[in-house]
Amino acid sequence: MKEKIFIAAHHYQHADIVKQADLVADSYRLAVEAAKSDAKYIVVCGVRFMAESVATLARSDQMVIHPNPRAGCPMADMVAVDTAEKAIEKIRGITGKTPVPVTYMNSGNAMKALTGRMGGSICTSGNAKKIMAHYLEGGAPILFMPDRNLGENTALALGLGKDDLAVVSRDGSEITGARPDTRVFLWDGFCPIHKVFTVADIEEMRAAFPGINITVHPESLPEVVKAAGLSGSTEGMHHQLRDAEAGSVWGVGTEIHFVERMATLFPDKKIMPLRPSGCVNMILITPEKLAASLKAIEAHERDGSPLETVVVPEAEREDAKAALTTMVRLTDA
Numbered sequence: 001m002k003e004k005i006f007i008a009a010h011h012y013q014h015a016d017i018v019k020q021a022d023l024v025a026d027s028y029r030l031a032v033e034a035a036k037s038d039a040k041y042i043v044v045c046g047v048r049f050m051a052e053s054v055a056t057l058a059r060s061d062q063m064v065i066h067p068n069p070r071a072g073c074p075m076a077d078m079v080a081v082d083t084a085e086k087a088i089e090k091i092r093g094i095t096g097k098t099p100v101p102v103t104y105m106n107s108g109n110a111m112k113a114l115t116g117r118m119g120g121s122i123c124t125s126g127n128a129k130k131i132m133a134h135y136l137e138g139g140a141p142i143l144f145m146p147d148r149n150l151g152e153n154t155a156l157a158l159g160l161g162k163d164d165l166a167v168v169s170r171d172g173s174e175i176t177g178a179r180p181d182t183r184v185f186l187w188d189g190f191c192p193i194h195k196v197f198t199v200a201d202i203e204e205m206r207a208a209f210p211g212i213n214i215t216v217h218p219e220s221l222p223e224v225v226k227a228a229g230l231s232g233s234t235e236g237m238h239h240q241l242r243d244a245e246a247g248s249v250w251g252v253g254t255e256i257h258f259v260e261r262m263a264t265l266f267p268d269k270k271i272m273p274l275r276p277s278g279c280v281n282m283i284l285i286t287p288e289k290l291a292a293s294l295k296a297i298e299a300h301e302r303d304g305s306p307l308e309t310v311v312v313p314e315a316e317r318e319d320a321k322a323a324l325t326t327m328v329r330l331t332d333a
């Protein structure tokens with residue numbers, strides 16, 4: 001039975017979940033690698049958009065199970081198709097061009113489908129630079145959704161200036177700072193967990209631990225990314241900490257369960273949270289919920305008992321898949 005089940009867990013999951021997982025990864029590897037598994041049942045321990053992405057890429061003979069459907073992502077809920085379409089019309093009016101959507105993995109499936117329909121791509125914090133660079137070369141304005149900070153940090157890292165950027169309100173009705181030649185329109189969404197880090201947190205930590213290395217997630221404010229000096233996706237931070245010199249001291253600005261796990265995993269370094277900030281949705285996947293999912297799978301296998309699976313509407317599947325596979329193609333290019 002065990003070989004029929006593949007448990008995929010996001011890096012922000014609690015250590016009790018991580019120790020049971022066949023794969024522990026960021027949202028990119030979760031989507032791409034979990035769906036490649038031979039298993040009939042894929043249990044996704046993370047938030048809803050992660051389970052939906054796996055279900056979009058999974059084979060038709062695979063079933064995707066999300067142990068707690070209540071585990072969503074507030075950032076993903078900050079953009080919807082109707083508000084995005086409203087903004088797209090406004091951008092057409094300002095620039096005379098149809099923008100290409102670059103949509104963060106942290107979005108609902110309908111948004112991924114809209115992105116695919118319009119020839120855009122999904123991105124993650126690990127590949128946003130590559131994907132934004134590709135579309136900038138194409139010349140059309142980019143509509144980056146829903147995380148403003150990731151979009152701005154990526155654009156600045158690519159050498160764009162603040163004048164090249166405009167901000168779209170979360171209801172899609174207002175655009176601030178736009179010009180006919182604006183290169184990137186940033187949706188005004190944010191992650192409540194990463195938005196809390198401040199430059200003062202960094203200054204305090206540097207004062208307390210002279211010589212400390214600070215790294216933050218690019219969902220943090222641009223001034224925080226700049227003050228930190230180092231930033232990285234979850235997977236990127238994992239590599240930074242793994243490869244760091246023994247004895248080095250680190251302040252890490254991202255989700256607390258990840259930071260705590262890195263401290264346990266790499267005890268030869270001193271790893272501390274820049275500020276404790278936990279995702280209340282990620283912890284909705286508890287060992288009890290995971291155990292209940294595994295029991296439900298066993299019962300389904302034994303006697304066909306009903307099993308709650310993640311179902312992607314057929315009308316969205318192909319377009320969402322196109323947006324996800326474009327991301328994979330551009331990342332591997």
Ligand code: SF4
Nearest residue numbers: 047073074191193279
């Ligand atoms: S950490 Fe932020 S972006 Fe990630 S699931 Fe939680 S709220 Fe969403």
